[in-house]
Amino acid sequence: MVDTPTPDPEEFQDPLENYDPKTYDDPLEEALAEETVEQIRHEPMATISPDTTVQAAVEQLAGLHVACLLVEEDGQLLGVFSDRDVLDKVAFEFDKVKDEPVRSVMTDDPIYVYDTDSSAAAFSVMAVAGFRHVPVLDLQQKLVGIVSPQRVTEFVQQRLPTA
Amino acid sequence: MGLQQNLHDEPVSKLAIREPVLAVAQESLREVIGRMREKRLGCAIVIDDDRKPIGIFTESVLTQLLSQQGALALEEPVEQHMASPCPCVKATDPIMLVVEAMQLKNIRFICVLDEAGCVSGLTGQKGMIEFVADHFPDQVMVQRIGGKPYPNTREGA
Numbered sequence: 001m002v003d004t005p006t007p008d009p010e011e012f013q014d015p016l017e018n019y020d021p022k023t024y025d026d027p028l029e030e031a032l033a034e035e036t037v038e039q040i041r042h043e044p045m046a047t048i049s050p051d052t053t054v055q056a057a058v059e060q061l062a063g064l065h066v067a068c069l070l071v072e073e074d075g076q077l078l079g080v081f082s083d084r085d086v087l088d089k090v091a092f093e094f095d096k097v098k099d100e101p102v103r104s105v106m107t108d109d110p111i112y113v114y115d116t117d118s119s120a121a122a123f124s125v126m127a128v129a130g131f132r133h134v135p136v137l138d139l140q141q142k143l144v145g146i147v148s149p150q151r152v153t154e155f156v157q158q159r160l161p162t163a
Numbered sequence: 164m165g166l167q168q169n170l171h172d173e174p175v176s177k178l179a180i181r182e183p184v185l186a187v188a189q190e191s192l193r194e195v196i197g198r199m200r201e202k203r204l205g206c207a208i209v210i211d212d213d214r215k216p217i218g219i220f221t222e223s224v225l226t227q228l229l230s231q232q233g234a235l236a237l238e239e240p241v242e243q244h245m246a247s248p249c250p251c252v253k254a255t256d257p258i259m260l261v262v263e264a265m266q267l268k269n270i271r272f273i274c275v276l277d278e279a280g281c282v283s284g285l286t287g288q289k290g291m292i293e294f295v296a297d298h299f300p301d302q303v304m305v306q307r308i309g310g311k312p313y314p315n316t317r318e319g320a
Contacts, residue, residue, distance in 0.1 A: 026165045028295075032302040062230035067223060083222040084205060091196050091225060094234040111309040120299070124306035127296035132288065149288035153265055156295060160167045 031159045032120040037113050040122055040155045042136045042145030047072045048081070050103035054090060057081050057102040068133035068146065071106050075142045077135050079106035084132075112137050115144055119155065122147045166298050170262060176254040178261065179293045180275055180284035183208045188217065188242035192228075195220060195241050204285070206272045209245045214281040216274050218245030223271075249274050254283060261291055 024030035031039075047070045048057055061069060061083065068082040081102050089105040090097060097105060112135040113121045125134045126149060136145040184207040186195045195207045199222070209218040220241050228236040228244060236244070251274045252260050264270045265288060275284040296303040 026167075026299075028166050029299050029302060032299055058226055059230045062227045083226050086226045086229065087196065087205065087222045088200060091200075091229065091237065092193070092234075094229055098233075118302070118306070120302040121306040121308075123292060123296050123303045125308055126289075126292045127303060128306075129308050130289075149271070149292055150265070150269065152292065153262065153288070156166075157262065157266060160170075 027161060028156060028159045031155070032123065033118060035119045036115060037117050037119055037122050037136055037147065038115040040119055040147050041151045042115070042147050045070055045143070045146045047143070048102060049073065050078050050106070051101045053099055054094075054102055054105055055098035058086060058090065058098075061086070067148070069102075070135055070143060070146060071102060072143050077110070077112060077137060077141075077143045079103065079108040080110045080133060080135065081106040082133060110135055113147070114139060119152075122152055126152065166295065169298065170259045171257050173258050174255050175252050175258055175261060175275055175286065177294070178258060178286045178290035180254075180286050180290065183274065183282060183285035185210050185214075185282065186220070186241050188245075189240050191238055192220070192225075192241055192244065193237040196225065196237065206285070207241070208249060208274050208282055208285065209241055210282055216249040216251060216276070216282050218242065218247035219249040219272065219274065220245045221272065251276050252286075253278070258291075258294065261286065265291060 024033065046060065046064050046066050048060060050071050050073055057069060068080055070077060071079040071081055085105055085107060111125050111129055111131055113125060115136050115138050122134050125131055132149055134147045135143060136147060138144050184198045184202050184204050186207045186209050188209055199207055205222040207220045208216050209220060211217050224244055250264055250270050253276050261273055264273060272285060272287040274282055275286055277283040
């Protein structure tokens with residue numbers, strides 16, 4: 001067994017003692033860096049089963065006045081079904097697809113963020129990847145919400161200094 | 164200059180402005196929706212003979228129509244289902260007007276007008292989010308998009 005020298009508390013130097021925490025010029029920049037997706041309103045969310053018919057899914061979108069439904073099974077995200085899917089895959093084909101399961105027309109493998117990601121990650125998915133609705137998962141891959149442009153705008157406005 | 168200041172000082176023309184889908188009142192929804200699909204846009208601006216906006220048709224209205232009437236609605240003229248008046252800003256207005264319209268009126272698309280009041284472009288939620296992202300590239304543009312934040316198995320031996 002090797003004897004390890006006992007550190008002398010008087011001689012110990014904290015390697016982080018000269019560390020200067022990052023400072024930000026703008027409160028919103030600080031919020032984007034330091035706050036997580038959890039701080040963006042991500043509830044309520046509307047979910048459906050992948051076996052729901054397309055017609056029922058369209059009725060649910062319309063009835064709830066939401067732009068996007070999360071398609072989930074046992075808490076696991078399978079896809080999203082949005083107004084854009086209705087426009088692109090359902091509008092002209094409605095009579096042909098209305099009785100099919102929504103899994104056949106949903107957007108599968110959607111890009112998502114974790115609730116522990118920085119809030120900037122949600123902006124990035126929207127601004128860089130171009131997806132308006134971003135599902136939010138926890139680290140156990142369980143669906144916990146959705147962020148929308150409306151909700152991130154609210155996040156921005158709440159962090160702008162009041163005049 | 165901070166974002167707050169820029170939202171008040173910068174004109175709408177600094178936002179990402181897209182070429183809108185334009186329609187005339189008597190066109191069928193089927194024709195208009197076909198062009199929205201082609202251009203991958205969620206709305207069409209309905210204009211008069213002077214290219215002034217008289218209404219807007221959005222994909223959320225399409226969802227409502229399909230839910231209530233099925234595919235029959237697609238043969239009807241767009242003027243029957245457009246929202247009027249169309250939300251508009253001038254290219255020279257401050258960006259803050261767009262933010263307020265989005266937040267207070269829950270508007271997704273806003274028509275951009277030139278000095279003569281004619282349609283010159285389209286902006287909205289997407290343009291606004293891109294503006295914020297461009298403002299803070301060190302935070303937003305460096306993010307991982309998709310995928311797991313950590314490996315399933317630990318690295319190394």
